[in-house]
Amino acid sequence: MDTRTETASARTLVLDVPGWPGHLAGQHVDVRLTAADGYTAQRSYSIASPADGDHLELLVQLVPGGEVSPYLVEGFSIGDAVEIRGPIGGWFVWNPATSGEPVLLVGGGSGIAPLMAMVRARRAAASRTPFRLVYSVRAPDQVIYADELVRQSADGLDVTLVHTRLAPPGSTRPAGRIGVEDLGRPTGSAPDCFVCGPTGFVESVADMLVGLGHDPARIRTERFGPSGG
Amino acid sequence: MTDYLDGNVLAGPLREVFGVDLTTAGTRCVGCGQAAHVAELRVFTDAPGIVARCSGCDNVIMRLVRTPDAAWLDLRGTTALRVPLG
Numbered sequence: 184m185d186t187r188t189e190t191a192s193a194r195t196l197v198l199d200v201p202g203w204p205g206h207l208a209g210q211h212v213d214v215r216l217t218a219a220d221g222y223t224a225q226r227s228y229s230i231a232s233p234a235d236g237d238h239l240e241l242l243v244q245l246v247p248g249g250e251v252s253p254y255l256v257e258g259f260s261i262g263d264a265v266e267i268r269g270p271i272g273g274w275f276v277w278n279p280a281t282s283g284e285p286v287l288l289v290g291g292g293s294g295i296a297p298l299m300a301m302v303r304a305r306r307a308a309a310s311r312t313p314f315r316l317v318y319s320v321r322a323p324d325q326v327i328y329a330d331e332l333v334r335q336s337a338d339g340l341d342v343t344l345v346h347t348r349l350a351p352p353g354s355t356r357p358a359g360r361i362g363v364e365d366l367g368r369p370t371g372s373a374p375d376c377f378v379c380g381p382t383g384f385v386e387s388v389a390d391m392l393v394g395l396g397h398d399p400a401r402i403r404t405e406r407f408g409p410s411g412g
Numbered sequence: 413m414t415d416y417l418d419g420n421v422l423a424g425p426l427r428e429v430f431g432v433d434l435t436t437a438g439t440r441c442v443g444c445g446q447a448a449h450v451a452e453l454r455v456f457t458d459a460p461g462i463v464a465r466c467s468g469c470d471n472v473i474m475r476l477v478r479t480p481d482a483a484w485l486d487l488r489g490t491t492a493l494r495v496p497l498g
Binding site: 211213227268269271272273274275382383385403404405406407 | 415416417418419420421423424427433435436449450451452
């Protein structure tokens with residue numbers, strides 16, 4: 184059990200899960216905490232790492248006033264035990280062994296986590312599948328995995344950052360919500376699309392993708408909401 | 413309408429009942445006939461239990477309530493459940 188600070192409010196939990204059966208990029212786990220008095224609280228977190236033995240990385244975004252995330256972000260120490268159930272979910276997944284189609288990933292905020300598992304699975308498999316990531320964040324200091332994304336862009340991963348509130352100095356794109364021009368029309372071989380973020384974000388991106396001519400049957404979405412706490 | 417999630421959040425609770433992943437299973441809405449995978453349903457988790465609705469007509473497809481010793485699953489809104497196997 185180890186942790187890494189990603190941004191002021193997001194933290195990676197690095198877990199060692201003996202006997203972990205492996206997982207597909209995009210799957211999640213349920214994390215259960217039990218208090219001394221027996222009270223339990225459970226939340227779902229996306230796995231951000233590709234399958235790698237007993238090694239598991241989860242991304243936890245601090246939800247102020249939440250019941251579980253403040254503990255995981257601020258109260259958790261190296262060596263602490265936590266109850267994990269999973270891997271869970273077979274829909275919002277990308278498998279390099281069975282999919283050769285280009286991939287378009289669209290993430291909002293901490294919705295980057297399952298998409299990052301796909302990016303990392305692509306690299307781990309030395310896949311040549313064209314990947315494009317459009318990543319919406321409020322401000323430059325909220326880009327989770329910033330360094331790693333820069334490194335990977337040399338590896339055939341096309342990354343577009345969309346800043347909604349504050350753009351970095353020198354940016355040609357003014358800060359603003361994600362729009363059709365950020366997503367682009369499908370060209371050549373149409374991509375499999377994976378969209379993850381808050382409900383409103385996913386809803387509007389999915390509508391834009393359909394409007395741009397993407398096949399609705401190839402758009403997979405994962406929404407997370409206030410129940411995340 | 414309040415914020416909803418999608419059927420991906422049903423993966424854990426349904427697997428507890430069935431032992432397999434049901435989010436890739438197909439449904440067909442009794443109300444409007446729209447076909448959808450369980451993962452594509454609109455899911456409301458702030459009700460007592462979990463309610464999954466059709467994205468086409470808002471019809472209730474399924475409800476799941478977990479009590480300390482049982483799970484209640486109401487599948488009134490889908491004509492069938494097609495579960496991929498093998």
